[in-house]
Amino acid sequence: MSSPATVARPNFLDVAHDLSDHDMRGVDHLIRDRLSSDVALIKQIAEYIIGSGGKRLRPMLHVLSARAVGFQGEAHLQLAAIIEFIHTATLLHDDVVDESGLRRGRRTANAVWGNAASVLVGDFLYSRSFQLMVELGEIEIMHILADTTNAIAEGEVLQLLHIGNAAVDEAAYLNVIERKTAVLFAAACELGAVLAEAPPAQREAMRRYGFELGFAFQIVDDLLDYLSDSGTLGKNIGDDLAEGKPTLPIIYAIASAPPKDAALLRAAIENRNDDLPMEPVLAAIHHSDALDRTRDKARNHARRACEALAILPASPQREALCGLAEYAVARSH
Numbered sequence: 001m002s003s004p005a006t007v008a009r010p011n012f013l014d015v016a017h018d019l020s021d022h023d024m025r026g027v028d029h030l031i032r033d034r035l036s037s038d039v040a041l042i043k044q045i046a047e048y049i050i051g052s053g054g055k056r057l058r059p060m061l062h063v064l065s066a067r068a069v070g071f072q073g074e075a076h077l078q079l080a081a082i083i084e085f086i087h088t089a090t091l092l093h094d095d096v097v098d099e100s101g102l103r104r105g106r107r108t109a110n111a112v113w114g115n116a117a118s119v120l121v122g123d124f125l126y127s128r129s130f131q132l133m134v135e136l137g138e139i140e141i142m143h144i145l146a147d148t149t150n151a152i153a154e155g156e157v158l159q160l161l162h163i164g165n166a167a168v169d170e171a172a173y174l175n176v177i178e179r180k181t182a183v184l185f186a187a188a189c190e191l192g193a194v195l196a197e198a199p200p201a202q203r204e205a206m207r208r209y210g211f212e213l214g215f216a217f218q219i220v221d222d223l224l225d226y227l228s229d230s231g232t233l234g235k236n237i238g239d240d241l242a243e244g245k246p247t248l249p250i251i252y253a254i255a256s257a258p259p260k261d262a263a264l265l266r267a268a269i270e271n272r273n274d275d276l277p278m279e280p281v282l283a284a285i286h287h288s289d290a291l292d293r294t295r296d297k298a299r300n301h302a303r304r305a306c307e308a309l310a311i312l313p314a315s316p317q318r319e320a321l322c323g324l325a326e327y328a329v330a331r332s333h
Contacts, residue, residue: 012323013260013331018321023063024056027080034081034128045109045121049088052106058188059084061213061324065192065206068309068317078132081186082145085129090152090180092122097160097298140194148187155179159245166254166266168246177218178211185214205311209321212305217328219298221316222247224333226285241281244272248297252290261287295329302329 017024035046059080066076094100095108096115102108113333126149133142159176162168189210193203225240228248240247246269254265261284268281285291302325312318 012320012327013055016064016320016327019316020060020063020067022272023067023077023080024060025148026074026077027056027059027063027084030077030081031084034085034132034298037124041113041117042121042124045092045113046088046116046125048112049091049109050084052103054183056084057217058184059322061185061210061321062188062192064317064321064324065189065210066195067192068312068315068321069193069196069198069202069206070313071192073195075136077194078136078193079141079191080188082129082132083184083191085125085132086145086149086152087184089122089125089129090156092118092125093156097156098239099241137174138194141191144194145189145209146182151179151183155181155183160293162246164244164270164272166246166269168251170248170251172252173246173248174215177215181218182211182214185217186210189213190287201311204309208308209305209325212301212308213325213328216298216301216305216325219248219294219301220329223294223298225249225289226282226291241268241278242272244269249285249290249294252293253285253288256290256293257284257288298329302326 013124031050032047033045037043037046053225055306062080062083063076091103092109095103096110096118098110099110102110108118129145130142133145136142155176155178158172159180162172162176186207187210190203190207193206198206222240225247241250250265250269256267264284266282305325306322309318309322
């Protein structure tokens, strides 16, 4: 007797892309239209970053969330562009602070045009996003996004303070990624419910979904720094370690590794890997249970994200959002 055919699992990112395709084409058109500037370098750098092949995950989350709670208008397109401008501004600033040379498989803007130009174009994108907010004329939307951008800035400063500090614990790490990553995911999803004038319980559910998804996504990003390769990940492997960032995999490894390995890992963070070979440091992490624990942590956040959606009416958009939570954990880049 023949064995039953294996049912292929859907590619959740492709499903989300297909479902949001019409809206996202409108978002992309709006993004390129509103990048317009009389200053040629601004447009050149902004186009370089915006067109660099990113997932557009945050604006896609926004348009899917808006449709999942029944929004029928067009204002979500402008809000999605605002969210992408804010995210892109943070990338420009991050790469300068981190002295990064590679992102999404291409040279970073600061590597091409220098730090000063990258910082100033990031500032332009922040200010352009606030111009677009004012055009919408909704004080509640401006309030949410103003609080969000302020929290992102606080997260960046907190992360800077943790550089080279091997004593950073899990709670401190989670505080950083809450502000750096989770708050923008949460705002993107909650604002869909705000536009739809959804009931308070649905609005809170969307915010909780985005918040948990943001945690899952960033934890996996930090995990992939020790698991992937530069061709797949689009940045140099071990960058977080070389920059002295105590992310969750190394925090867990220091806590569970034998004393000799733990000392090596602490030295790698404190010395920013200047005089330590990468191979034994990475081996110490892989020989511990840190990577499995980190993946389990991300899975728990993804599960809670999906659970938050239960209050919403059944729809293809709700299923796509839940699928994106699974994708966030299963992805390789």
